[in-house]
Amino acid sequence: MVGVSVLEDNLKDESLILGLLDRHPIGVAAVFKRKIVFASKGLARLFGWRREEMIGRSTRIFFSDRASWEAFGERLYRLLEERDDVVLEWPLQKKDGSPIICEIITRRLRPLGDDWIVLSTIRDITAEKRSLRRLKARSSSLRLELSGALEALRREKDFLRRIIDLVPAGIGVWGPKGPVLKNELLRGLLGENIPREIPHLVGRLIRGAGRVFRFEEEIQGRHLLFTLSPIDDQNILLVVEDLTSCVKMREGLETLAQAKASHLLSQERLALMGRLLAGLTHEINTPLTFMKTNIQIFGAYVEGLRRLLEGAELAGEKRKTIDKIISEIRDITKSLEMGAERIAEIITSVKNLGRKESFNEEIDLGQALHEALILTHNKIKHHLRVFINGEPYNRQKGVPLLGVYTTGRRSLLVQMMVILINNAAEAAQRRRVKGATLEINVEDIYPRVVLTFRDNCGGVPEEELSRIFESFYSTKEEGTGLGLYILKEIVNSLEGTLEVECPKEPEGLLFRIVLSGGGGGVERIFNKTFYKGVQDGHQGIGTG
Known part of the structure; x- marks a missing residue:
């Protein structure tokens, strides 16, 4: 078969690699000139085709229409001319016609004649688009399955590195003497900053003192979650996840909750002040009404007194003194009226604000x-x-x-x-x-x-x-x-x-x-x- 002969020329141990790819939950396909020359069982499960049906056929079978297939091919091969690895998300369809969204990670292996053999891993990310919870569950499952596959892949370290580099998490393998393997993401997250807890926990896991250890640490401004679990009695799997955005979101929610509680308390205080103010304006308004009425009556009395005194015969000095007193009383009465009106205006404005x-x-x-x-x-x-x-x-x-x-x-x-x-x-x-x-x-x-x-x-x-x-x-x-x-x-x-x-x-x-x-x-x-x-x-x- 064309696919087997191609793989025999490009992979050292076909039986081991085919077995490993079949065990892998992600669909794997090798493509030459846009025809499928190898398909894993995972790919068959993903799309509902039998492996025999896919081998030798065009990749067109995974697309809903020809336009989508041509657009994908044009974009993929254009990007492959610029770099070795390409990651694309694209809508595909199963054999029964049901649509799915897939993450397709493609790597050029080596040239063959006038074209390239490309190896693609295909992952259904439809559920991830809908639910973050399902994404985490999938990632956890992937880590567990990957840890089980590491033992069988130790003899094929180069191929293992290729697979691990495609996983969306920092992955590494630690042995008794230190790190055996690191993917690109792990090197990017840690660099040379290895937490001192890792060698200690690796030693404990190798001695059988535990099954899984987790701890969090901030490195280079990133909040990272470290998970260590044994692969065998000599090697430990390290998974590093970047939780920076989750931590910031949690802190933001906590700040928002505190602000909400403070705001509710302020609202309660304002409501209480409003009720007190309503009662206070009512209590002030009643004596104010009496005050305004009595000021008017007092003014009328003063005016009556003035008219009575006009008819009285008084000496010049007494007349001047009485006129001056009456004038001052008028001014005082007017200022009292203005003050009462000002109080009434304020009370009316406050009542209008709360009514x-x-x-x-x-x-x-x-x-x-x-x-x-x-x-x-x-x-x-x-x-x-x-x-x-x-x-x-x-x-x-x-x-x-x-x-x-x-x-x-x-x-x-x-x-x-x-x-x-x-x-x-x-x-x-x-x-x-x-x-x-x-x-x-x-x-x-x-x-x-x-x-x-x-x-x-x-x-x-x-x-x-x-x-x-x-x-x-x-x-x-x-x-x-x-x-x-x-x-x-x-x-x-x-x-x-x-x-x-x-x-x-x-x-x-x-x-x-x-x-x-x-x-x-x-x-x-x-x-x-x-x-x-x-x-x-x-x-x-x-x-x-």
Whole structure:
């Protein structure tokens, strides 16, 4: 037979090699001019053909169509011209037509006439593609079968090296005097760095003090798993697996679990604070109502007293003193009214932030911005000047009438604005920026609304800009790394888009948020806010 004669010329001991290949679980084929000249039993089992049916036939029988066969051949032989070994993954089919994905490792043995004899090992990796667990089980089975085959392959060390080099793990054989055999992967993993445990464990296994030893060690930045098991009474099989990616994944999962636990604890604390704050605002609101009513009554009493005293005949000095006292009482009453109104505004903003609401309500962006500025007043009043659509913000005058609306959850929109305002104020305070400003622009670009928050508080380095929305990433030593991450999640929940830039003149951050909405803003603001403001004598949102 052609296949046998070819192998007789190229292999020293055909009977031994054929026996070994038949015992091997991976299909092995020798191919000459794209015809099968040798097929192992493993190959027959893999594809469902009998060995006699495959010998002498074209490798076309393993492919679903001719185009796939020609494409594989063109790629394989082109690569073989560049190097001796080629590893390819390719879709093949069994005799019954069922498809499989195979790893095909091909090596040029030696030239014969005008062509080459090539030796291929073919392995079904379909299951590996679906399940990592099955891959590990297959690797374990392969190691056990390989350890059993080593005894029979000792006399054919050169051929054994070829087989071992194709295994996807570091493989070596250790004898009483040291390493007998190492494949390329093992040399790449260890180099000359042999762990000192190996000679000790090899000695114990040779003396029969154990069947399998495993240990892990980090070498050259790689986390390696070493497995030693006896082949016979003089030789030990060493298998080295690189677990670096698995270890990193495990550490990442542990970090994520810790962060998740910390986040849940923070959520519980926030929920408790929310309940306490709700009760506190209720408790404050009740005496505040009495306070505002009594201030108004007190003012009325003072006005009545003033009118009574106007009709009384009083000496000039007494009249001046009484008028001065009444004037001061008026001023005190007015300041009390303003203080009570400020407390009422803060309580209303806090209640709005925590109240249950529709997921798709119409929101006045000017009113939402007014509430966010009230909640952040203590942070911005000493460190930051705020401009809204080019106009300086003044607490007494309130937010200018914007006439821009969007839809969504009001509390999320206010929280989003609070995060951005706080971020600028904290940067200004931390870096002691002189003349720190925050420019807020709200535009109605139908059918969208665009909000921009631009500060001049230093910005962040260009290489860190792409990471500022990552959870637990912060440029502040005391930061939690959650503020801008929550901002991104809020914008996503509002079905908007979020962009960030770091302008240089002046240096700072610019956040651009695009939300749904827009259109009809002028008509709505005239009907709902402007006309009422004119009637009440108001100049802007949040004044009075």
